[in-house]
Amino acid sequence: MGLCKDTAMILSTRTFGESDKIVRFFSLNEGRLTGIAKGGKKSQKRFTNTLEPFNCVRIEFFEKATASMVRIENADIEESNSGLEVDLKKVCIASFFSEFVDRMTREKERNEALFETLRTVVLQTKRVELNYSDILYYELQMLDHLGYLPNFVRCVHCGIELAEGERLGFSKEKGGIVCLACSRFIPHRRYPQGFIPQLASYSPDKGRTTEAFERMGRDILEDFVSFHLDVRLKSYRLLKKVAG
Numbered sequence: 001m002g003l004c005k006d007t008a009m010i011l012s013t014r015t016f017g018e019s020d021k022i023v024r025f026f027s028l029n030e031g032r033l034t035g036i037a038k039g040g041k042k043s044q045k046r047f048t049n050t051l052e053p054f055n056c057v058r059i060e061f062f063e064k065a066t067a068s069m070v071r072i073e074n075a076d077i078e079e080s081n082s083g084l085e086v087d088l089k090k091v092c093i094a095s096f097f098s099e100f101v102d103r104m105t106r107e108k109e110r111n112e113a114l115f116e117t118l119r120t121v122v123l124q125t126k127r128v129e130l131n132y133s134d135i136l137y138y139e140l141q142m143l144d145h146l147g148y149l150p151n152f153v154r155c156v157h158c159g160i161e162l163a164e165g166e167r168l169g170f171s172k173e174k175g176g177i178v179c180l181a182c183s184r185f186i187p188h189r190r191y192p193q194g195f196i197p198q199l200a201s202y203s204p205d206k207g208r209t210t211e212a213f214e215r216m217g218r219d220i221l222e223d224f225v226s227f228h229l230d231v232r233l234k235s236y237r238l239l240k241k242v243a244g
């Protein structure tokens with residue numbers, strides 16, 4: 001196995017024993033890993049401010065086939081979280097996306113696009129004031145990279161492609177929109193005309209959306225994610241309170 005060099009986003013950390021640190025990180029080449037940094041808490045020299053949540057680091061670690069954790073040897077800052085940690089809303093947003101990646105991925109499952117999205121969203125969180133539509137946008141991007149994007153184009157039951165004006169009903173159970181005919185027997189929620197196409201095509205450069213849009217977008221994704229993925233994120237409730 002030997003020494004691996006990689007780029008990683010730090011997801012979370014906790015102290016272990018006297019002076020060690022357990023670090024969960026998502027790396028560009030190897031996906032999600034857990035590592036132990038020996039003396040990471042005390043050693044000012046090796047890990048000062050590097051192994052902290054939301055940092056992007058160049059990391060070196062030893063991997064052993066028999067061990068569940070890698071041993072972190074070195075870490076250098078590539079992009080620091082500095083400035084993010086003083087703002088509660090920013091911390092909540094970064095925590096939400098870090099936990100999202102942590103819970104939605106399997107260990108050692110490489111996902112370059114997901115890594116880049118996490119890196120971007122953390123950087124953007126630091127630099128600008130993200131609104132809830134932006135959060136929804138990045139969440140959809142991540143679902144897409146994970147292969148879980150809801151179907152916003154075709155009826156999930158009969159497969160017919162719907163015109164934008166007909167994209168009204170959403171079934172969380174089926175994971176996408178339903179046509180008028182299928183909506184008679186498939187449980188779904190109905191949304192105002194134009195909302196689903198707007199959600200599917202929203203991007204941060206499109207600017208501010210309405211509060212109603214943000215609320216409906218949140219409902220649709222919350223329903224969908226919790227129904228399909230059986231993932232309850234601790235950070236999500238806090239995020240809703242702070243950024244909602």
Ligand SMILES: [Zn+2]
Binds near residue numbers: 158183
């Ligand atoms: Zn149908």
